[in-house]
Amino acid sequence: MYAAPFSYHRAASLQEAVKLLQELGEEARVIAGGQSLIPLMKMRMARPAALIDINSIPGLGDINNSQGELRFGALVRHADLEHSAAGVTVPILHDCAAGIADVQVRNQGTIGGSLAEADPSGDWPTALLALDTSVVCVGPDGQRTVPLEEFIKDAYTTALAHDEILTEVRVSTPPKSSGGAHLAFKRSAPVYPTASASVQLMLADHHTCKDARIALGCVGLTAIRAKEAERALRGKPLDEKNIRTAVEAARAAADPQSDMRGSADYKRVLVGVLVKRAVGIATRRARGEIVEAGHEYAGR
Amino acid sequence: MRVRVNGEAREAEVEPRTLLVEFLREHLNLTGTHIGCDTTYCGACTVILNGRTVKSCTLFAPMADGGEITTVEGLAKDGALHPVQEAFAECHGLQCGYCTPGLLLSTLQLLKKHPKPTEAQIRKGIAGNTCRCTGYQNVFKSIRVAAAEMEKR
Numbered sequence: 001m002y003a004a005p006f007s008y009h010r011a012a013s014l015q016e017a018v019k020l021l022q023e024l025g026e027e028a029r030v031i032a033g034g035q036s037l038i039p040l041m042k043m044r045m046a047r048p049a050a051l052i053d054i055n056s057i058p059g060l061g062d063i064n065n066s067q068g069e070l071r072f073g074a075l076v077r078h079a080d081l082e083h084s085a086a087g088v089t090v091p092i093l094h095d096c097a098a099g100i101a102d103v104q105v106r107n108q109g110t111i112g113g114s115l116a117e118a119d120p121s122g123d124w125p126t127a128l129l130a131l132d133t134s135v136v137c138v139g140p141d142g143q144r145t146v147p148l149e150e151f152i153k154d155a156y157t158t159a160l161a162h163d164e165i166l167t168e169v170r171v172s173t174p175p176k177s178s179g180g181a182h183l184a185f186k187r188s189a190p191v192y193p194t195a196s197a198s199v200q201l202m203l204a205d206h207h208t209c210k211d212a213r214i215a216l217g218c219v220g221l222t223a224i225r226a227k228e229a230e231r232a233l234r235g236k237p238l239d240e241k242n243i244r245t246a247v248e249a250a251r252a253a254a255d256p257q258s259d260m261r262g263s264a265d266y267k268r269v270l271v272g273v274l275v276k277r278a279v280g281i282a283t284r285r286a287r288g289e290i291v292e293a294g295h296e297y298a299g300r
Numbered sequence: 301m302r303v304r305v306n307g308e309a310r311e312a313e314v315e316p317r318t319l320l321v322e323f324l325r326e327h328l329n330l331t332g333t334h335i336g337c338d339t340t341y342c343g344a345c346t347v348i349l350n351g352r353t354v355k356s357c358t359l360f361a362p363m364a365d366g367g368e369i370t371t372v373e374g375l376a377k378d379g380a381l382h383p384v385q386e387a388f389a390e391c392h393g394l395q396c397g398y399c400t401p402g403l404l405l406s407t408l409q410l411l412k413k414h415p416k417p418t419e420a421q422i423r424k425g426i427a428g429n430t431c432r433c434t435g436y437q438n439v440f441k442s443i444r445v446a447a448a449e450m451e452k453r
Contacts, residue, residue, distance in 0.1 A: 001338050008316035008362050031363070038358045039340050041317075051316070053363060079352070102428025103406065104343060107352040108359070189427030190341045297427075 003041035010053045021163040024050040035109035036117045072169040074112025092180030096127035099295030121192035126217030127182040130198035132172035139164035155221040178202040179285030181278040184295045194261040197274035201282040209233045219254035226253040250275040301365040306374030321345040323361035332372035343429035346402035353409045372401035383449040393442030395433035
């Protein structure tokens, strides 16, 4: 399959990329890993007149950890994060990175591209919504930092202006006694999940939840914060009754569509199961246990 | 664009929308890299770009400009098959062979990271390569035999 013709521009610096976006206008798109954009262009669902390749811009692939904050350059590949120390410190990041599609796609696809694409089924928006995340956008007037909840506006729609580039993802390092999990169910490795759930908990003591953030993926036009479900756990014992209330609230917060991945009813049940499991794993991790978790698919 | 393919410098002028797999097949006549699904699913087009496996149907060729590429043609040396190729042949790790070039390169990448892969690591390592013939059992066997053989050398 051939994409519609376009002009190709390789930017050597951020300044050059922004300048190119201004010159080439609204028909130009930035390309990073290309793992979403290229398939869309091949199917002619996207027809940018120009592509600005940012892969050669130095520094955009760095991971930094300082002053209670993890900073991921927009070009950090899923595979980089999968094998990084950041994934050990914050396991929810590893769960997410290691389960996206397959080895080849993880080698190429980027965290910045995933957020800028804002696919409702993408894993990063869900996992990062369960953490305290903001993104840095650079445009002709300099840079601004936008909380992730305000950055993703709608399906495939973000707060980025046409001449702005997402350059960095910033995540506050969770406090002590915290743990999280990102779980997803998919039909096979290379496809988007049918549903996903991210839970990040902080414990007050062995059995009591001090704080909770819960996000759901693939069951709405954007990743969804399940705030009622969070309230069902915050400040309360992590017992069967409270977890059941949280799961029910998460199911109610989901707004899935029936499609080839499953019916709306099925996805609502699935997301409840994923939240329940994720709460269990997040709790065990917050207590210091090492637990393997992530994407489930047939043949795994 | 200028690239090194299997150690050789190659140069070509391409339209930007040329996919990397088409560049390899049509411009360089390296037809060992296959086009299967053409939708980032099956992995028949897998090549190694700058040390990492990628699906060459999901990269525009100019994005690889200046890069180092290994295709299936680069595995055998001086007429002798690579140990991974030998293992696939010995263990019947293929039937029709369409997916094999991609599986060979994914196996190389897997063994570089995990010289003695567990069952789970093998499953994860080749999850991006679809085979419609083998049922994967002989592929797993081939990968285990290749790992043992490469450790000996």
